[in-house]
Amino acid sequence: MSNNTKQFAVLAEYETVDEILSAAVKVRDAGYAKWDCYTPMPVHGLDDAMGVEQTRLPWFTLCAGITGGSLGVLMQWWMNAVDYPFITSGKPDWSLPANIPIVFELTILFSALTTFFAMWIMNNLPRWYSPLSRVKRFARATDDRFFLAIETADPLFDASATESLLRETGAHAIESVEDPDESPTPPIWLKHSLLIAGTGLLIPLMIIAYARFNTQEAPRVHLVPDMDFQEKYKAQNPSPLFEDGRAARAQLAGTFAFEDDHLILEDPGYYTGKDEGGDYLAEVPIEVTREFLERGRQRYAINCAVCHGYDGVGDGTVNQRAQSLQTAGWIPPSNLHQAYIAAQPKGQLFESITMGIRNMPGYKSAITTEDRWAIVAYLEALQGTQEAGARQLWGAAPSVEEVSPSDEDPLVAKGRELHTTKTCIACHSLDGTTLVSGSFLGLAGSERKLTDGTAVVADEAYLHESIMDPNAKIVEGYVPGLMVIPPISDDEREALVAFILSLKQ
Amino acid sequence: MSNGEIASAELDNIIDPPALVQGKADLATITETVSRVAEHKPPKAWYIGFAMALGVLGMLGMAVLYLIATGVGVWGNNQPVAWGWPIVNFVFWVGIGHAGTLISAVLYLFRQGWRTGINRFSEAMTIFAVICAGLFPAIHVGRIWVIYWVFPIPNQMAMWPQFRSPLLWDVFAVSTYFTVSLLFWYMGLVPDLATLRDRSKTKIRRLMYGIFALGWTGANRQWHRYERAYLLLAALATPLVLSVHSVVSFDFAVSQLPGWHTTIFPPYFVAGAIFSGFAMVVTLAVPARALFGLRDLITLRHLELMNKVIMATGMLVGYAYAMEFFMAWYSGNKYEGFAFVNRAFGPYAWAYWIMVTCNVITPQIYWFKKARRSIPIMFVVSIFVNIGMWFERFVITVTSLNRDFLPSSWNYFSPTVIDWATLIGSFGLFFTLFLLFCRFLPQVAIAEVKTQTPHAHSHSAH
Numbered sequence: 029m030s031n032n033t034k035q036f037a038v039l040a041e042y043e044t045v046d047e048i049l050s051a052a053v054k055v056r057d058a059g060y061a062k063w064d065c066y067t068p069m070p071v072h073g074l075d076d077a078m079g080v081e082q083t084r085l086p087w088f089t090l091c092a093g094i095t096g097g098s099l100g101v102l103m104q105w106w107m108n109a110v111d112y113p114f115i116t117s118g119k120p121d122w123s124l125p126a127n128i129p130i131v132f133e134l135t136i137l138f139s140a141l142t143t144f145f146a147m148w149i150m151n152n153l154p155r156w157y158s159p160l161s162r163v164k165r166f167a168r169a170t171d172d173r174f175f176l177a178i179e180t181a182d183p184l185f186d187a188s189a190t191e192s193l194l195r196e197t198g199a200h201a202i203e204s205v206e207d208p209d210e211s212p213t214p215p216i217w218l219k220h221s222l223l224i225a226g227t228g229l230l231i232p233l234m235i236i237a238y239a240r241f242n243t244q245e246a247p248r249v250h251l252v253p254d255m256d257f258q259e260k261y262k263a264q265n266p267s268p269l270f271e272d273g274r275a276a277r278a279q280l281a282g283t284f285a286f287e288d289d290h291l292i293l294e295d296p297g298y299y300t301g302k303d304e305g306g307d308y309l310a311e312v313p314i315e316v317t318r319e320f321l322e323r324g325r326q327r328y329a330i331n332c333a334v335c336h337g338y339d340g341v342g343d344g345t346v347n348q349r350a351q352s353l354q355t356a357g358w359i360p361p362s363n364l365h366q367a368y369i370a371a372q373p374k375g376q377l378f379e380s381i382t383m384g385i386r387n388m389p390g391y392k393s394a395i396t397t398e399d400r401w402a403i404v405a406y407l408e409a410l411q412g413t414q415e416a417g418a419r420q421l422w423g424a425a426p427s428v429e430e431v432s433p434s435d436e437d438p439l440v441a442k443g444r445e446l447h448t449t450k451t452c453i454a455c456h457s458l459d460g461t462t463l464v465s466g467s468f469l470g471l472a473g474s475e476r477k478l479t480d481g482t483a484v485v486a487d488e489a490y491l492h493e494s495i496m497d498p499n500a501k502i503v504e505g506y507v508p509g510l511m512v513i514p515p516i517s518d519d520e521r522e523a524l525v526a527f528i529l530s531l532k533q
Numbered sequence: 534m535s536n537g538e539i540a541s542a543e544l545d546n547i548i549d550p551p552a553l554v555q556g557k558a559d560l561a562t563i564t565e566t567v568s569r570v571a572e573h574k575p576p577k578a579w580y581i582g583f584a585m586a587l588g589v590l591g592m593l594g595m596a597v598l599y600l601i602a603t604g605v606g607v608w609g610n611n612q613p614v615a616w617g618w619p620i621v622n623f624v625f626w627v628g629i630g631h632a633g634t635l636i637s638a639v640l641y642l643f644r645q646g647w648r649t650g651i652n653r654f655s656e657a658m659t660i661f662a663v664i665c666a667g668l669f670p671a672i673h674v675g676r677i678w679v680i681y682w683v684f685p686i687p688n689q690m691a692m693w694p695q696f697r698s699p700l701l702w703d704v705f706a707v708s709t710y711f712t713v714s715l716l717f718w719y720m721g722l723v724p725d726l727a728t729l730r731d732r733s734k735t736k737i738r739r740l741m742y743g744i745f746a747l748g749w750t751g752a753n754r755q756w757h758r759y760e761r762a763y764l765l766l767a768a769l770a771t772p773l774v775l776s777v778h779s780v781v782s783f784d785f786a787v788s789q790l791p792g793w794h795t796t797i798f799p800p801y802f803v804a805g806a807i808f809s810g811f812a813m814v815v816t817l818a819v820p821a822r823a824l825f826g827l828r829d830l831i832t833l834r835h836l837e838l839m840n841k842v843i844m845a846t847g848m849l850v851g852y853a854y855a856m857e858f859f860m861a862w863y864s865g866n867k868y869e870g871f872a873f874v875n876r877a878f879g880p881y882a883w884a885y886w887i888m889v890t891c892n893v894i895t896p897q898i899y900w901f902k903k904a905r906r907s908i909p910i911m912f913v914v915s916i917f918v919n920i921g922m923w924f925e926r927f928v929i930t931v932t933s934l935n936r937d938f939l940p941s942s943w944n945y946f947s948p949t950v951i952d953w954a955t956l957i958g959s960f961g962l963f964f965t966l967f968l969l970f971c972r973f974l975p976q977v978a979i980a981e982v983k984t985q986t987p988h989a990h991s992h993s994a995h
Contacts, residue, residue, distance in 0.1 A: 252676070
C-alpha cells in the first residue's frame with residue numbers, strides 16, 4: 029500500500045433520523061449527484077428526501093419468472109412427451125395439469141434467484157473495500173449513527189463549498205475521507221485458495237467431458253458395484269456357487285421332477301391315461317362317487333371355467349375379455365360339448381388336461397392326478413347335459429354329420445375319421461360354420477386370396493402343402509403361426525386331403 | 534420498510550400497548566444486546582447442549598452410514614408399510630420448516646411489525662429443519678449414489694424423470710423452498726453481518742464477517758434496492774411456502790389409498806405445518822431468550838401472539854381431523870370408512886389418540902390469557918404439539934398402509950433400532966446447526982428491529 033492518498037469524499041455525521049432527512053433534502057436541492065446517506069436501518073422517507081429513483085429490479089424479476097415458467101413447460105414437454113415419452117395407462121403423453129407444480133416451482137426459483145443476484149449486482153456488491161471504512165467513526169453507520177457522504181467525483185464538488193453546505197445541515201461532525209492510490213485488495217492467500225478451489229471444481233467436469241467424447245478399452249470404473257458383479261455360472265467355467273463347480277445340478281436321490289412321475293411305470297393307465305399298449309383308457313380308473321364328482325366340479329370351476337366357462341361352451345371370462353379386445357390370433361377355448369370331444373375316451377381327455385393340447389397348456393404340475401381324473405369324470409356329467417354328450421352317455425344314435433355315407437370311398441372315410449381323431453374338427457367345421465378357422469365345406473377348388481396379394485386355387489397340392497407347412501401360404505384375414513398339427517403320416521395326409529376334396533361344392 | 538411498518542406500528546398502538554421492544558431501546562442498545570451474544574463466550578449451557586447435539590449427530594452419521602452400506606432393510610419398512618418412519622420424519626421436519634418463511638414472508642406482507650423479533654430465529658430454524666427433512670427422502674431411495682436421477686440431468690441411460698409424479702414435484706418444491714429460504718435468510722443477515730464486522734475486534738472475525746457482509750455499508754441507494762428485493766422475495770416466498778406442503782400432501786393425496794386419497798390434504802397439511810412450525814419456534818425461543826439475554830427483543834408479547842397462532846392452527850387441524858371422518862362416512866365409500874374407523878379404533882388407536890390429545894386438546898388452554906403468557910405452560914404445550922404433529926404424520930402414513938387391499942398382507946409396523954437412531958439423530962443435526970447459529974450469528978434481525986423503534990421514524994410532520 030502506498031502512502032499517497034487523495035481525497036475521496038466528505039463525510040458528515042448525524043444523530044437522528046430527522047437530522048439526516050433534512051440534510052438529505054438540502055444536499056439534493058443543492059444538485060449533487062454522487063452522494064449517499066448511510067443508515068443502520070432503512071429509513072422511511074429518505075428515498076424521497078434524496079430523490080432516489082424507483083429501481084428497475086421488479087422488471088428483472090418479472091422476466092426471470094416468465095423465463096422460468098416457460099422453460100419449465102418446454103423442459104417437461106420435451107423430456108416427457110418427445111424425447112422419452114412416458115406411457116402411463118393410456119393417458120396422453122402431454123397433459124398440462126400434472127406438469128403445473130414444477131412449472132410453478134421453476135417460476136419461483138428463477139424469479140427469486142434473479143431478484144437476489146440482480147439486487148447485489150445493481151448495488152455494486154460484493155465489494156472488498158470501501159474508502160469510507162477508513163474513517164473510524166463510520167463504523168457506527170451499522171450501529172446507531174447516520175452519515176452523509178459527498179464524493180469528490182461529483183461535478184459540483186468543491187472542497188470548501190461542499191463542506192460549508194454540510195455544516196449548514198447541522199452535521200455533528202465532518203471529516204474528509206482519504207483514499208490511497210492503490211486500494212486494498214483481498215489477501216494473496218485468499219485469492220489463491222479461491223483459485224485452487226475453483227479449478228478443483230472444474231476437474232470433475234473435465235473428467236466427464238473427457239469420458240463423454242472418448243472411447244475407452246478399460247472396463248468402466250465401478251465406484252459402487254451395485255449388482256453388476258454377482259457370482260454366477262459362466263459358459264466353460266466352473267460354477268462358483270457350488271463346491272463341486274457344477275452348474276447343472278444332478279437330481280438328488282429319491283426326488284422326482286414331477287409329482288407322480290416315478291409311478292408311471294407301475295400304473296401307466298392311471299398316470300398317463302394310456303395303458304401299456306398305448307391305447308386310451310375308456311373309463312375313469314377310479315370309482316366315481318358323488319363326492320368324487322363334486323370334487324371334480326369344484327376343480328373344474330377353479331381351473332377350467334375361466335376359459336371354458338362354467339357350462340363348458342368355451343365362453344369363460346378370459347375368452348370374453350379377449351374377444352372384447354379383439355386380440356389378433358386369439359384361439360378361443362374349445363366348446364367341450366362338441367361331438368368329437370364328447371366321443372373321446374376318458375384317457376384322452378385326461379391326457380389333454382395332463383399334457384395340454386395344442387394351444388392349451390398342460391395342468392400336470394398344477395392339479396393332482398386324482399383331481400385330474402375327477403375333472404374328467406365331471407366333464408362326462410357336464411357333457412351329458414347337452415346333445416352330443418347325452419347321446420354318448422345314454423347310447424343314443426350318433427348325429428347325422430358324424431356318420432359317413434355307406435357308399436363312401438374308403439380313403440375319404442378314413443380322412444373323415446382322421447378329421448375328428450386328429451382334432452382338425454376343433455377349428456374346421458364340416459357344415460360351413462366358422463369355428464377358430466374356416467370350414468372345410470366347399471374349401472377345395474375355391475379361390476384363396478393370400479396376404480401377399482396373389483391368389484391361388486385350393487387344389488390338391490395346395491391342401492398337401494397347407495397341412496405340412498401351415499405357414500407357407502397365409503390366407504387374407506388369418507394370422508400365421510396359429511395352426512398346431514399333431515403328427516400326421518403321409519398316408520393319413522392322403523386320406524385327409526381326399527376327404528377335403530370330397531367336400532368340394 | 535416503508536409505510537407498512539409505520540402503519541402497523543400505529544395499529545399496534547391502538548390494539549395493544551407496544552411491547553415489541555422493551556427496556557431502554559435505543560439503537561445502540563439493540564445492536565449491543567444482539568451482537569453481544571455472538572461476541573462473547575456463550576453460557577455453560579451452550580457448551581453442554583452443543584456437546585450433546587454433536588454426540589447425537591454422530592449417532593445419526595453412523596446410522597446413515599450403516600444404512601447406506603447395508604440397504605433400507607435395516608429399517609422397519611416392509612410390505613405393506615413401505616413408507617415407514619423416513620417419510621414420517623420427512624413430513625415432520627418439512628412441516629416445522631414452514632414457520633420461518635411464513636413469519637418472515639407472509640407476516641411481512643401483512644405488515645405485522647411483531648415479526649421482526651423472531652423472524653431471523655425462525656428463518657434459521659426453517660433452513661435447518663429443511664436440511665433435516667431433505668436427508669430422509671435422500672437416504673430412503675436406497676441407492677443414494679444415484680440420487681441424481683431425480684434431477685433432469687442427461688445420463689447414460691438416456692432417460693428423463695417422470696414429471697407427472699408427485700414425488701418429483703416434491704424434489705422441485707423442497708429444493709426450491711430450501712434455496713429461496715436460504716436466499717431470504719442470508720439477504721436479511723447481510724446488514725447485521727456488516728454490524729458485526731464493524732464491531733469486530735480481531736482480524737479473523739473482521740475477515741469472516743466481512744466476507745459474508747459483502748461490503749455492505751448501509752448506503753441508502755443500496756437500502757432502496759435491498760428493500761425492494763426483500764419485498765419481492767417475500768411475495769415470491771408466500772405462494773411458495775403454501776405450495777410446498779401442498780405438494781408434500783400430494784405424495785399421499787394423489788395415490789389411490791383409502792385414508793390418503795382426499796382433496797382436503799393440501800390445506801390440512803399447510804395448517805399442520807404452520808401449527809408445528811410455530812410450536813417449534815416457541816420451543817426454541819423460550820430457552821434461547823433466557824439463555825442469551827434477549828428477553829427485551831423476543832418479548833412475552835411475541836410469544837403470546839405465536840401462541841394465538843398455535844391455537845388457531847391447532848383448531849384448523851382439529852377441524853381437518855373431523856372433516857376426514859365426516860367425508861369417510863358421507864362419501865359412502867366403505868373402504869374409506871374402514872380406513873378411518875381403523876385409524877381411531879384399530880391397532881394404532883394409541884397413536885391416533887396421542888395425536889388428538891396433543892394437537893386438538895392441549896392448545897385449548899390458550900383460551901386463557903394467563904396460559905398464553907406463562908413461560909412454563911407454553912414450553913410444555915409447544916413440546917406436546919411437536920409430539921402430536923409427529924404422530925399425525927405417523928398416523929397418516931402407517932395406519933393407511935398397514936391395512937392393505939389384500940388382507941393376507943396386513944401387518945403391524947414396528948420401527949427398528951436404526952429407525953430410532955435416525956429420528957433422534959436428526960434432532961442432533963438440527964440442534965448442532967441451531968446452536969452454531971446462536972453462537973456466531975445475530976439471532977435477532979438487528980436492522981429490522983431498529984425499524985420498529987421510535988428512533989427509526991421522523992418526528993417532524995411529513
